[in-house]
Amino acid sequence: MSWENNVRKVTPYTAGEQPQGRVIKLNTNECPYAPSPMVATKIYDLAQQELDGYSSMLRKYPDMDATRLVNAITCVYDQRYFDGADSDEKAAEGLTYDNVFVGVGSDDVLAMAFMTFFNSDKPVLFPDITYSFYDVWADLFRIPFQVQPLTEDFGIKRDDYIGKKNGGIVIPNPNAPTGVYEDPAMFEEIVKANPDSVVIIDEAYVDFGGVSCLPLIKKYDNVLVVQTFSKSRALAGLRIGAAFGCEKLIKYLKDVKFSFNSYTMSYPAIEIATAAVLDTDNFNETVAKVIKTREWTKEKLKELGFEFRDSKANFIFAKHERVGADEIFTKLRERDIYVRHWNRPRIDNYLRISIGTDEDMKELIKALRDILDDR
Ligand code: PMP
Numbered sequence: 501m502s503w504e505n506n507v508r509k510v511t512p513y514t515a516g517e518q519p520q521g522r523v524i525k526l527n528t529n530e531c532p533y534a535p536s537p538m539v540a541t542k543i544y545d546l547a548q549q550e551l552d553g554y555s556s557m558l559r560k561y562p563d564m565d566a567t568r569l570v571n572a573i574t575c576v577y578d579q580r581y582f583d584g585a586d587s588d589e590k591a592a593e594g595l596t597y598d599n600v601f602v603g604v605g606s607d608d609v610l611a612m613a614f615m616t617f618f619n620s621d622k623p624v625l626f627p628d629i630t631y632s633f634y635d636v637w638a639d640l641f642r643i644p645f646q647v648q649p650l651t652e653d654f655g656i657k658r659d660d661y662i663g664k665k666n667g668g669i670v671i672p673n674p675n676a677p678t679g680v681y682e683d684p685a686m687f688e689e690i691v692k693a694n695p696d697s698v699v700i701i702d703e704a705y706v707d708f709g710g711v712s713c714l715p716l717i718k719k720y721d722n723v724l725v726v727q728t729f730s731k732s733r734a735l736a737g738l739r740i741g742a743a744f745g746c747e748k749l750i751k752y753l754k755d756v757k758f759s760f761n762s763y764t765m766s767y768p769a770i771e772i773a774t775a776a777v778l779d780t781d782n783f784n785e786t787v788a789k790v791i792k793t794r795e796w797t798k799e800k801l802k803e804l805g806f807e808f809r810d811s812k813a814n815f816i817f818a819k820h821e822r823v824g825a826d827e828i829f830t831k832l833r834e835r836d837i838y839v840r841h842w843n844r845p846r847i848d849n850y851l852r853i854s855i856g857t858d859e860d861m862k863e864l865i866k867a868l869r870d871i872l873d874d875r
């Protein structure tokens with residue numbers, strides 16, 4: 501058929517399954533706890549407002565700048581990343597409204613960033629084992645790319661990103677699906693060495709024990725730091741992500757976003773996310789609980805003969821010394837325990853196990869013990 505010659509043909513990203521019914525779901529790195537109670541309160545308030553009819557907000561288009569959310573994020577992240585820093589580290593001013601961009605999950609933010617900043621004939625660089633959406637966006641937007649192999653034990657090779665002609669760089673920290681975390685000093689060297697391209701640091705998992713590169717945005721105009729509300733803020737279902745960069749970078753990002761779709765963020769999403777982000781106590785408690793459970797799980801997995809690089813994310817990427825990953829994956833599934841497995845070179849013997857509640861992880865360990873005892 502001739503029209504098919506003119507179709508943009510792409511192979512879409514494959515997300516982890518969302519099984520219906522009650523299963524132990526450790527396959528998509530969601531938070532096992534409910535979000536801040538402020539979320540439910542806000543949803544209730546929004547419902548009251550709609551019931552009132554006259555004050556309905558849903559009949560109107562939302563604020564396309566998501567001003568309330570951007571202000572709330574600016575305030576909370578300024579406090580977190582700039583207050584209290586050494587005076588020479590702290591820029592003349594902390595984070596401002598013009599340093600922040602928000603979107604429908606960090607996937608939306610990253611897709612916009614790819615479209616905006618990776619607009620060159622030179623290849624964009626990212627690791628060979630990394631978030632598998634990067635090559636999908638590159639294909640979709642016709643961006644040339646070149647993957648850089650991780651070391652044998654899944655580390656980022658700094659030198660692969662230095663002195664190489666490129667049209668941009670994107671690296672997650674911690675990396676996904678490996679969970680391996682690198683020091684911000686390495687990212688600073690990469691940013692510094694590439695003044696002619698934008699370096700995107702995808703910090704989807706940084707809240708679980710890593711140090712953010714966010715302060716770098718005040719020192720370098722070519723770094724964009726991306727974070728998400730889907731993991732540490734337990735709001736994967738609301739779809740909220742954010743990017744931080746110098747004013748100029750954020751302005752370019754907004755120009756592209758507003759040339760694509762102005763009203764991506766709904767009024768309820770903006771309001772609920774604003775209420776959630778201000779609840780820093782809840783955020784700290786949630787993160788502490790996930791970290792504690794992760795450390796317990798590491799010990800138990802080691803006792804069972806699993807091997808893994810240390811993880812600073814809300815998941816562990818592990819292989820068993822004796823039994824293959826696909827066999828363990830299938831047997832866990834038969835017990836309604838879902839983890840993630842990729843049939844891809846270098847990682848096909850690994851399972852990515854998200855951190856659930858203490859009860860989830862006890863069930864997992866019990867199931868793994870049964871499976872391994874049978875072999
Ligand atoms: N970056 C990485 C490294 C991820 O693993 C994910 C989660 N799939 C995302 C970005 C996107 O998350 P979200 O769109 O929910 O913010």
